[in-house]
Amino acid sequence: MSILTIQERIQNAQKLGAERVLIRDALCTGDGLVVRNCANESMLIPAQSFELFSSTPVRDWGPFDIADDGSYIYWPWMDLHLDWEGLNRLRSIEGGEQ
Secondary structure, eight states, X not given: OOSSOHHXXXXXXXXXXXXXXXXXXXXXXXXXXXXXXXXXXXXXXXXXXXXXXXXXXXXXXOOOEEOTTSSOEEETTTTEEEOHHHHHHHHHHTTOOO
């Protein structure tokens, strides 16, 4: 798990000028995964999008980690890393783009 607070992650992203591509936080819901970047933009990746990786419902994916710098989300039990752009592509592939 990240040792940085959300505020520290945002400050680091601002220093790098990368607020739109670094992940601030994320939350699994029954509908999918809601991810916010450090510019406070959010996207919903529909649950069915994750069927490419696992038949386990996204709400049961268990804990995930966000890299300290916000560069990716990591699910240890699948050894899966997805960055902001990868999540956005996944959302687009499955037609979930809003």
